[in-house]
Amino acid sequence: MLTLKAFFALCSVYTSIVAGQATVELDYGTFTGVEDSTTGVTSFKGVRFAEPPTGNQRWKAPVFPPTTQLGTVNATSFGNACIPVPQSTVVSGTSEDCLFTNVYVPLGATSDSNLPVMVWFHGGGFQTGNSRANAIPLMQxxxxxGIVFVSFEYRLGQFGFLAGSTFAAANGSLNAGMLDQRTGLQWVQRYISSFGGDPTKVTIWGESAGAGATMFHLIANGGDQEGLFRASMGDSSSLSFMPDSDSDYLNGVFDLFAGFADCSSSSDVMACLTAADANTIASAGTQVLQNRTSTLFVFAPCIDGTFLATRPVEAFASGEFAQVPVLxxxxxxxxxxxxxxxxxPAANTSEPDATETTVYNFLAGQWPTLSNTSFTAALELYPLSDYNxxxxxxxxxMYGEARYICTGLMIAAAATRQGFNSFQYHYDNPDQGSDHGADLTALFDSASGFTGNDAALFVAMQQFWTSFVAAQDPNATDTTTWTAVTNSTSGSPRILLHPGAIAMEDVTDAQAARCAFWHSISAEMST
Incomplete structure (x- = not known):
């Protein structure tokens, strides 16, 4: 019997043709990449993985596999990035036609190499960002x-996450940006062996919204990962407001968007929006964001009833998520x-006349259904005296824990309850900063650009992350052993990633209690 892997191998062949170049022949095109003997990496950039989501395919699920024969494609530079918000016009380097992937493989890899695969989804609140990550330090x-590194573009903002009753009634694809990612994972299953990767050894990874995405892939389809990945990683997973697709909130966003696109008075609003040019759609989305002055991210995944039918807190509490190791x-x-x-200014806590009401307005701008009663209860867990x-x-x-910190603890604890290896980290770097996204410096920049304890920390982190991809067990040479989570309630212990002080630590009882509070009101917050 012909195995699935053998069948997909017939679709494509990796062949090196001349020094400095390599080609991969897929069933819809031949892609020529670059062999770099200095880095030891062969790269293929701007490889189309689905048909362009333009024209009548705007707001539709991606068409896969690609049906257009592309011939020979020069895959030496990045494809267009998806149009971000806020961006009022389509600037050079961005386009609606943006469903491209980038593949990096060790020099000399062939279709017989069967290397583990690291798939990266970028962050940016589902509104900004692109796939142009520097994979070289991780690969080295x-x-x-070695490993294969893959990154994908996916539709952002109003192009990828428009919703509402009118939108759904016109058969718009809800969570189209997430469907782009899922299609990317299907592309990996079908084609990655030709680049030297093993489709049975795929680990998905992301940061911020990208880590929120890996969380969503864990709970999508009721937890059926469809054989698309064997492990999941997330740096600062975003637990965002996730209303129903036909909620008053999303209907209001849609109506506002349609108005800014001059389609409100049309007899067929969706037909008007579909016919509008990309500049109009880009401008309308930006105006929506500018209109919601207390909200950081207006466009994001919603409950669609099929692909994403359960919110994260409920899914992880019930065990309805993909049963795989996590980091x-x-x-x-x-x-x-x-x-x-x-x-x-009423939601900006940096204003000189800010009050506790300002703090509430800030949080309510991100979770519009958060009640004042719950906020008052939260204040008891976050007394002002604890913060000078x-x-x-x-x-x-409050925001950092409710949105990011507690989310990772929740996922790690849930995986432990299900009997799977689960690893948790806490990045704390006073030298380079420990704000949201600061850990990306440690993972995507070359450690050779730093000195002392920072350099040693970054070397260890890159080894930790890639070792998890290779064997679902993070380890690094000459440093503390990263042990798995054992507390299935708090997500403890976790590794402290601190310059000169890499060590295991316990999650404090106080932090565990604060996280338990936020998750106890998840129904109210729509998380």
Missing amino acids: SAPEP FGSNTDEGANWSAELPN NSLSLQGQQ
């Missing part, structure tokens, strides 16, 4: 014989600086 830190964690100062970005009487510090700790 991976255990022999999740967060940074010390996840909540810093967010409120200061808000144009509404600083409303800004109090608000940032």
